[in-house]
Amino acid sequence: MKSLFKTVALITMFSVVTRVVGFLFRIYLSRVVGAEALGIYQVAFSIFMVLMTIIASGLPLIISRMTSSFSVSKERKKESSLVSTALIFALSLSIILCLIVLAFRNLFSSMFTDERCLQILIIMLPSLVFSAVYSVFRGAMWGKDNYFALCASELYEQIVRILICVILIGSSIDVIANAFNVAWSLNIACLLSMLLVIILYFFYGGKLSRPSKNIFKPLIKQSAPITGIRVAGSFIQPLVAIILPAKLMSIGYTSAQAMTLYGVAVGMTLPLLFVPTTIIGSLSTALIPDMSKAVAQNDKMHIENRIRSSISFSLIISSLFIPAYLAMGELAGIFLYDNVMSGTLLQSASFVLLPLGLTNITSSLLNSLGYEVKSFKNFIFGTIVMFIAIWFLPSLVGINAFIWGLGASYLVTGILNLIMLKKKTGIKLNLLKTVAMLIIIILPSAALSGFVVGICDHFLPLFFTLALGGVISVVSFLLLCAVFGLIDIKTFIVKANNFAKGLKKKKAKRA
Numbered sequence: 001m002k003s004l005f006k007t008v009a010l011i012t013m014f015s016v017v018t019r020v021v022g023f024l025f026r027i028y029l030s031r032v033v034g035a036e037a038l039g040i041y042q043v044a045f046s047i048f049m050v051l052m053t054i055i056a057s058g059l060p061l062i063i064s065r066m067t068s069s070f071s072v073s074k075e076r077k078k079e080s081s082l083v084s085t086a087l088i089f090a091l092s093l094s095i096i097l098c099l100i101v102l103a104f105r106n107l108f109s110s111m112f113t114d115e116r117c118l119q120i121l122i123i124m125l126p127s128l129v130f131s132a133v134y135s136v137f138r139g140a141m142w143g144k145d146n147y148f149a150l151c152a153s154e155l156y157e158q159i160v161r162i163l164i165c166v167i168l169i170g171s172s173i174d175v176i177a178n179a180f181n182v183a184w185s186l187n188i189a190c191l192l193s194m195l196l197v198i199i200l201y202f203f204y205g206g207k208l209s210r211p212s213k214n215i216f217k218p219l220i221k222q223s224a225p226i227t228g229i230r231v232a233g234s235f236i237q238p239l240v241a242i243i244l245p246a247k248l249m250s251i252g253y254t255s256a257q258a259m260t261l262y263g264v265a266v267g268m269t270l271p272l273l274f275v276p277t278t279i280i281g282s283l284s285t286a287l288i289p290d291m292s293k294a295v296a297q298n299d300k301m302h303i304e305n306r307i308r309s310s311i312s313f314s315l316i317i318s319s320l321f322i323p324a325y326l327a328m329g330e331l332a333g334i335f336l337y338d339n340v341m342s343g344t345l346l347q348s349a350s351f352v353l354l355p356l357g358l359t360n361i362t363s364s365l366l367n368s369l370g371y372e373v374k375s376f377k378n379f380i381f382g383t384i385v386m387f388i389a390i391w392f393l394p395s396l397v398g399i400n401a402f403i404w405g406l407g408a409s410y411l412v413t414g415i416l417n418l419i420m421l422k423k424k425t426g427i428k429l430n431l432l433k434t435v436a437m438l439i440i441i442i443l444p445s446a447a448l449s450g451f452v453v454g455i456c457d458h459f460l461p462l463f464f465t466l467a468l469g470g471v472i473s474v475v476s477f478l479l480l481c482a483v484f485g486l487i488d489i490k491t492f493i494v495k496a497n498n499f500a501k502g503l504k505k506k507k508a509k510r511a
Helices: 003-033 035-056 058-072 075-101 107-111 116-143 146-171 177-203 212-250 255-273 279-297 300-337 340-369 372-392 401-426 433-457 462-483 491-510
Strands: none
Touching: 003 146, 003 279, 003 401, 035 075, 035 116, 035 177, 035 212, 035 255, 058 075, 058 116, 058 279, 058 340, 075 107, 075 116, 075 212, 107 116, 107 146, 116 146, 116 177, 146 177, 146 462, 177 212, 177 462, 212 255, 255 300, 255 340, 279 300, 279 340, 300 340, 300 401, 300 433, 340 372, 340 401, 372 401, 433 462
């Protein structure tokens, strides 16, 4: 099997570049397209993403897992039959969804306050079909460990979409027409990405065989719970957007104040809170085929080692950001958003990172081992806890009810996932000691960083103050982790050097 370290490093590198490009693209859209056109597009896009989630969430993950299993058992015909079966299902589902939107356009129109939103949604429908094909071939390459092709295709889609969007917007005179141009750019980008992934699939030796009924049933059965989680998750934010402001208004806030608090919490604080998931998500992506092969080979030792190392890695990565958020939350809010409240909420929410990281990685492990239904049930329990907190706590803690609810939700889900992992694998994790040591390390690291930032804030520009504080926070945290034996810096340096040497060799061969 390929080195997990190299795989995570590769995926993380591409993920960071892709997200940065996407972030810059959003800034461009907000300035060029205009608030009204962008708002119309975003409303239509929110409904489109629910449809996209149905098609492209659980299916590629299960395809990757089944492909890995067939690869281990060297059942090449089943591999190619899986792709053909999944293609027929994904295409059929995407076409059905498109027809539903067209047939019930009056119903969808009633969801929008502006009729142009429906027009944009209809324009984007071909993207569902293109993405259905894309997700199938993407899942197949994922299961074959073709991570470079997988990551490159995602970055390619982002870059192509930006270029096409810039060209279309540049040729438009009407501001509102820009919203339609953004939608058309999505169609073209999805089409070109689909074609690229098909080419890569066959380039790496992929084939198509006759579809199989024996593969169809497990494919649907295993992908349905994961799709259910993602679809349910796509509905959670709209529900929170309705309930939380209403509860804030019930305790005396005006409508404008309630919406402002909600906007700060969701639009400014949450994006920073989810930064560590970029790295954890890379690990999750690499784990699916890796664990699937171990399950197919009945390699219990490998499974246990992966579970232990993955959970420890995720907890350490999540904790790495906590000292910086505690020490510099307010200054980060001012620097990024010119909003102190967002930074204050970030400080309050910093310890949510621990259960957040735990839930992310344990959910991926359960999915890798084939326990999607159990993972879905745990997710539902955690979501119920969050809504209970949002309903009852605003009268006591205001907008922090959202933060507390989020933390409680991830904590409950993470604990239930751990119980399930222990029950299904018999592994003993003893995480309480690790978590306690991480908290002990976080506190002095945050104090040191806060002390330095407090001094530098008086005579250094804000950017350099934050940069220096971040470096001190990270270095002090890693050093303390090494002292307490949570990480082995020497091993990490050796792996990093080997990874760099491997890249140099590949460049030399290409040259």
